[in-house]
């Protein structure tokens with residue numbers, strides 16, 4: 183069942199403070215069974231490697247209950263709960279990963295169009311508003327944007343041109359689309375003819391190195407970091423590429439990228455005090471990322487009116503699992519229940535006083 187353990191884990195995440203050892207013991211005993219149930223419900227076979235990983239998470243969770251300094255136990259448990267929760271959602275959510283790291287983006291666009299993936303398009307006007315606010319406040323004209331989970335440079339293509347996502351779907355997938363053939367020269371010519379604006383430069387971060395290479399090759403990204411920053415730190419050269427960033431953005435990537443990636447990226451860019459503007463699909467929690475950004479003296483706000491459609495639910499099982507998790511986390515699900523689409527919440531982190539809309543999720547730490 184999707185219920186059982188997950189419901190307990192989500193309730194604990196929601197409370198996010200005192201997770202008692204009874205709940206953690208329940209995680210320890212039920213985690214394997216529940217994740218396997220969820221995988222089965224989603225019609226997936228869970229490979230041995232993942233079962234082993236889950237088993238090791240169970241052991242570490244038990245250790246967190248039993249050992250370690252008392253004052254650290256709460257946060258360690260929270261982190262593990264979040265990680266368990268992420269694994270659970272990743273298991274039921276639709277898997278696009280086969281299309282992420284191809285030489286050409288056509289499979290990516292085909293797979294995403296099939297579920298009416300729309301978040302980069304819906305996010306565009308919100309990003310544009312925030313870019314304008316940032317320019318005004320910081321008195322800047324040229325912006326350096328870091329896109330976490332940049333893929334084939336979709337956000338860069340949209341934000342540096344007048345194109346919308348339907349244009350891209352049509353150009354890549356239509357039989358007479360300008361990008362339908364796999365010819366570098368034609369792709370470069372197309373983006374050149376769009377007159378990509380130069381006052382917004384992009385650096386992309388994504389482990390899908392072929393996608394990053396494509397985006398750089400077409401001139402969509404000025405810099406690319408083809409790395410999984412969950413697994414390793416930045417090199418000196420990569421850190422330099424992130425310096426002087428103005429705004430860090432992300433769509434469709436929270437869940438893959440966690441507080442580890444955001445901490446590494448922010449640390450490299452911290453001297454310029456960039457804003458962080460992220461759309462996180464329901465029901466992924468942003469709490470851990472916001473807490474990490476607090477260490478850099480940023481406050482994080484959730485702006486309800488900027489919530490946007492991400493994509494259609496892939497199956498009734500996925501819909502049910504996501505709605506169950508949302509209910510348990512107290513995320514309002516009126517739109518999901520009515521429209522058949524899953525939505526993404528918009529989070530903005532900035533130095534205190536720089537962004538004034540939305541409600542505060544995490545206040546800034548007093549000193550850095």
Ligand SMILES: C[S@@+](CC[C@H](N)C(=O)[O-])C[C@H]1O[C@@H](n2cnc3c(N)ncnc32)[C@H](O)[C@@H]1O
Nearest residue numbers: 282302331333336388390412433434435438439
């Ligand atoms: C659904 S796509 C979103 C791409 C793009 N932002 C968009 O909205 O069209 C998810 C992207 O996250 C990337 N990704 C997966 N793991 C990641 C990680 N650890 N760090 C950064 N990006 C990651 C994938 O390679 C993929 O390009």
